[in-house]
Amino acid sequence: MQTDHLIPEITTGQYREEEYDLVYKKPSTLVDVAMHYCPGCAHSLVHKLVMEVVEEMGIQEKTIGVAPVGCAVFAYDYMDIDMQEAAHGRACAVATGIKRLMPDKYVFTYQGDGDLAAIGIGETIHAINRGENILIVFVNNAVYGMTSGQMAPTTLPGMWSTTSPAGRDTAFYGEPIKVSELIAQLPGAYYVTRQAVNNANAVRRTKKALQNAFKYQELHKGTCMVEIVGNCPSNWKMTPLECSSFIDDHMEKVFPLGDIKVPK
């Protein structure tokens, strides 16, 4: 059967450039491949924001990223910078090894809540306590994404997960851990902020926070953490729009957005 006529004519690339203003472009620091992230997932957006900042600051040659174990394990497939893939939870130790030997480079870790707040909380706290001059991008979606929806240390009270099928019982598992508030108390923490990416304003604020954090790294004053309350449509069993509302209505009650520690 002939089906060609069913495919709409593709006109991209046939416009005359001078007739249009370019209003949006993917950063050149993002590799031009399809991402494996689920539709509506926060990771792809956060990847783009981090790479936009790297592009705008012109620091691609001086930036080294550390990928976690979790959904963002393939970050190096998308970020067009030198990267290392760390063992589960150990990104801050790996970043310490990199940054201490190359103090003039920009070094960041990209970690989820299982990686950073559960198995890697020790390395995270000690790296921050030493005031490692790194940026920690912490995407907190309150669930283990890669392993398909198990309870995380940040899972909300009463929230369903595959390992808390009756909802997180805080009497049994305790309250969700608020990492940003916890580590902000450490003198080594220089800039700590919690943001989201579930609406346009939130995205702009997250990008600003990432810009601040990369700039602060030049000061050698301590660790910056940008926590981003993310969403996980696949494991929350919600549509992307429902996820956005869930962040506003529930996630932000436990994880309030805004700066937690800012340089004086």
Next chain:
Amino acid sequence: MSSKLMKGNEALAEAAILAGCDAYFGYPITPQSEVLEYLAREMPGRGRLVMQAESEIASINMVYGAAGAGFRAMTSSSSPGISLMQEGISYLAGAELPCLIVNVNRAGPGLGTIQPGQGDYFQSVKGGGHGDYKMIVLAPASVQEMADHVFLGFDLADKYRNPVLLLSDGAIGQMMEKVEFKEYTKPAIDKSDWATTGKPKTRERNYITSLFIQPERMEEHNLKLEAKFQQMREEEVRWEEMNTEDAEYLFVAYGLAARICQKAIELARNKGIRIGLLRPITLYPYPYKILNQLADKLKMVMSVELNSGQMVEDVRLAVNGKIPVEFFGKLGGLMPTPESIVQHLENIIQYRHAN
């Protein structure tokens, strides 16, 4: 070149600096804390990085970061700490990162004791971490070799882009002997095609990973690693023979046990027992071939170890049934006397192998 009287652990630490080690990460544990202490004193003034990490897990992952950025990095620990590093060692091998790891073996299992042991043989040579990997394991038997093996270990790590383990023990680490440090220049190695130093426009990005989610790619990577391990087996087998020319019997021992066997040979030969020693210097790759050849002219071989019998399994593989393989072990962090080894040898010859 002048010789110095030094502790094994300190000779190793000084050698690390002379070998151009850029960064050391470690966590205190007896009987090797002198390494971290020595380097904490000496490294900063000589332009190197030394850091006490919050755990052995952090240490090995700091080594991963440093090695991944192309620097010469090392860590050291003792048995329980080395157990904690196994995940990291597996990642280092998987991601093909060169580094030096030192285990000053104490007796175990569990917290065990701080006295010397050789109970980590299996963990060291058979792959203590998960997955298909191997690493060159060097077994120093003197303070001199504690130093020499550091230079060798770093060079072999770079040659194969693989971690190298220096497997010592609490006695070699703690005892003092004369040591001479060799003249050494760190070879210039181009790591620009893999080290993460920041991506210039002129090259593709470098990334360090041990993740190959597609099984076909994983197999390809496994085969690439296996080819390196095969090359190690062909090119890196090291051993020392003593009194083997006229020997009827043979001790096989490494490290501290080999030192004790040297005295046992003297005692046995005074009693008319013609015995020699094969001392594996690399425990991986193991000197299977030479041991198999020696077995042709021997009546019996005895593995002497500070454990309940681990290397003896490799001795059996090497001898392959040609002659009887016996074992003498001392446990608990205790050192056997040469006399007790000879007594065991005499008993075996008298009751089992007399003809």
